[in-house]
Amino acid sequence: MGELPLCQRMLLSLPSSFRVSHSYWRSQRPLPLLSLHLLRNPSLTSASPFSLLGYCHLSSLNAAPGVRRSKFRAHVATDEVRSTVSMDTLLPQFEAVIGIETHVQLSTDTKAFCSCPSQYGAEPNSNICPICMGLPGCLPVLNAKVVEYAVKLGLALGAKINLDSKFDRKQYFYADLPKGYQISQFDIPIASNGSIELDLPVELGGGHRRFGITRIHMEEDAGKLVHAGGDRLSGSPYSQVDLNRAGVPLLEVVSEPDMRTGLEAAEYAAELQRLVRYLGISNGNMQEGSMRCDVNVSVRKKGDEKFGTKVEIKNMNSFSAMQRAIDFEISRQVSLHGEGQASKIVQETRLWEEGSQRTITMRLKEGLADYRYFPEPDLPNVVIEKAFVDEMCSSLPELPNEKRRRYEGMGLSMQDVLILANDYDISRFFDEVLTAGADLKLAANWIMGDIAAYLKNEKMTVNDVNLTPEALAELILMIQNGTISGKIGKEVLVDLLREGGSAKSIVEAKGLLQISDPLTIAAMVDKVLAENPKQVEEYKSGKKKLQGFFGGQLMKASGGKINPTLMNKILLEKLNGN
């Protein structure tokens, strides 16, 4: 290693007054693995041919970023939750501390640093170019949309926007990382110090929560490894690299360790998903990996100041999986405490296994990985003007929490508020129905009742049906003013959901207008009474229940169109009058 002192020797001439105390890293770390290889193998021998484009074949991948000698362990870890008996008494003595790092894939048309489309699900290696492949001589050029989206999310989370931030290189070797570094933001993220507010589900106890957001930064995604013969690395003879995702823009949102339960963590993620959907910056889809959450969990005795050893959990692709994974992990850690085995809680990354409903060891973290961050020299600083931030601020839509507070203020119950506000499309639809003049409670009931049932049944979203907010408002109004009956309304709604159009035109086309003319109704009553003399006799002799029979006859005769209130009034007059 004769080279290293040279570096130091060259620095001897620097005056010591330049020394600074600012420290980026706390721990010290050895030289990375790959460079050591360089030293060990200085000889030149023959080289194999290479593939320029498309799939790349690798025999047996076994390195993962930032880890020395890592191997996936396919079996369940030995430390399982053993005694459930004592857990009921044990759990309340402990408190979990949960922090979440979320990667949100932005829905920009093009990638972060080149003009390739960033859409999901294309043929492998079809959305790639020299830049996102990391060919020699290629340079990144920042997509301005990424900055715009980052500022929007930062503002929505009430974070401080850094008007002068920069990009850094995070360096590690992996087959899905074309340049050998990820362009990310290290010490100066685009936004920091925000918070997120949410309302827990009423049926699970309810409550309002506010969790801190440490930072939001911009970065690029890596490619994807496709393991031959299955979706797992272990046992796969070779892997292929798909670079479609390489360079797709991400925002990483880091929370404060403010959550205490699996439910809070899942609701935090759900609220973040809601937020990015409201903002239109990501589809937030967890199954597709557009939103990925890495959760850090530790437990400590209630009242303790010191955090316990934190364990990272990955591989949860739904909110409920998140909740179950965290609750499992809390139980596992508390149980180890209970058995006096707390030392078995180690810094590691664990995978959530949906099949067995538990977390298993993926890899141990031996000290902090050294990513050798340094400022990205290919990109100028990201300098944002105040006016731009103001413009973004004024263009923000009503955010989920604001919407919930508004609905609450309008007099809806929290249960209704959550149902209506939690889905962006539903809330938008609801607001438009109100704008079109419908009654608040009736509109809420129709949407949460018949429409929700229909959507659930047909496995559709409110965007997929042909019902327009205006048509629903019109329908509600027609029922309210007696133009049609509620019963007919339900039929018309189904037509509107399927075919679209206006409520009025359907009612008219099908002749469904309610019969509300007293003379017409009186004539119909007369006819029914005349056709059923025996029942009229019985009624008059005291069998008052028969009013229902006459009502049924009238409904049948009118095809359900008769105004029930008027009908009953006239029917009673006729029966009692004669």
Next chain:
Amino acid sequence: MSMGSSLCPAFSTFTKHSPLVFNRNVHAYPFLRNCNCIARGYSQKTVDSNVSVSEAPTRPHSEILRIRESLLSREKTAVEIAEDYLSRLKERETKIKSFLYVSEHALQEAEQLDKMVAAKSPLGPLAGVPFGIKDNLCTLDMPSTGGSKILEGYRPPFDATCVRKMKEAGALAIGKTNLDEFGMGSSTENSAFQVTSNPWDLSKVPGGSSGGSAACVAARQCTCSLGSDTGGSIRQPASFCGVVGLKPSYGRVSRYGLMAFASSLDVVGCFGTSVMDTAILLEVISGQDSLDATSSLLQVPSYSSLLPSIGSLETKPLDGLRIGLIKETVVDGVDSGVVSAIFKAADHLQVLGAKIQEVSLLSFSLGLPAYYILACSEASSNLARYDGIRYGNRAPADDLVSMYGNSRSQGFGQEVKRRILMGTYALSAGYYDAFYKKAQQVRTIVQTDFKNALKDCDLLISPAAPTAAYSIGEKTNDPLAMYAGDLMTVNVNLAGLPALVVPCGFTAGEGQKLPVGLQFIAAAFDEERMLRAGHIFEQTIGDLCFVPPLL
């Protein structure tokens, strides 16, 4: 798709550096007699007003303009010109070895040009000009190796922006020139493929890392060439080979397609046999590029039209120009032949009317270690992409980590490995503050120092290297001695300034006399002033001939 995928100027500005106050000393020229320069034989001459202009006819003319005239006057066809160059190239190549690859298409392209000439179609400014391309610049129709085994046979799917612009201007890409692997070296001996000789003395190095591009122009194997300069890689070989070398301001020329060595220092530049030729080339290759976020939005001046013709020169064409001679570059340790050539050049500039003063840049000696730390740090990152996965040579192995290790240890040469290791070390946790961060602070000081010096002076001058060309093999086992040779040039890269090297004299060695270049340094994006001074200097320095006699 239309959703802005490109840089939005509103969000980004050119890299800024916080100002730092630093003392500097500027000595006016009349006080020079008290310094060690006098002891080395530097004397004030009496000013003879007409001496220079009368010598004009022997001075280098623009080869580019001559080719253009030949084509337009039908004196020669583009094919004839290309054949001339190609036969000279082949004949001299056995001795010089400046090319890694010679184009198979140059003659066909020349034929196309002749058709355009016949059809009286408008010709580009570089029509029919054969040029060489440093092999770390990507070319679509020729392999691009960066001088490295790891990219042996690699063919990029695109042309570097500067190459594309040259081709669009009508120039004929004649081949790829030799270099130190990925630009890491100062003698071109670190090429994985061959050692290039200096046309002035075949036992000497041509300098580096753009040694092939300098040697091929000196040997008249092509009219001009493209190179890159990270710490002197254009200027030092220009000085060693007796040609004009131009390193533009950082951001003046797009880096797209240049295999990155140290991104914050790398610039694309050019070589020619006259200042006029480099001015014409600069005009062609400069300008903002949507593929390089660090390229400048500043307008490109018409550099060549700003250069006066010899006949129109006044008696004191540089009258009023304030030129600072950097004191630290003409001190003990610098070859005395080099120093005396520079003093003679300074004398001549004074004769031309310039006001020469000595300038001290206190940060000068700090630049070299800071440069090596920054350049190696960036290199360790920039070269991470050569991992054997997507392109380049892959060494067989059973697992990924071994594949990386084998491919990189077999693909990279010793100097590249040394620099990757140094850079990795400098960026590692626990060392970052002591190395990388401190070097960045030095960089800021160097920038400030230059800025202040260039407030009092219009231009600065210095040698381009502490010695003339040295022998092949002389420094290959002593990296520090090799690094020390970059002393005169690295500070300019740290500050992002433009610099021009013009042949100004010779040192008398044991055998063949070797050329010495004079380095002009200007303020950022002030290439015009530098080119004008360099042009007038070159056109008036008398009967010095910078054509290698061996040819």
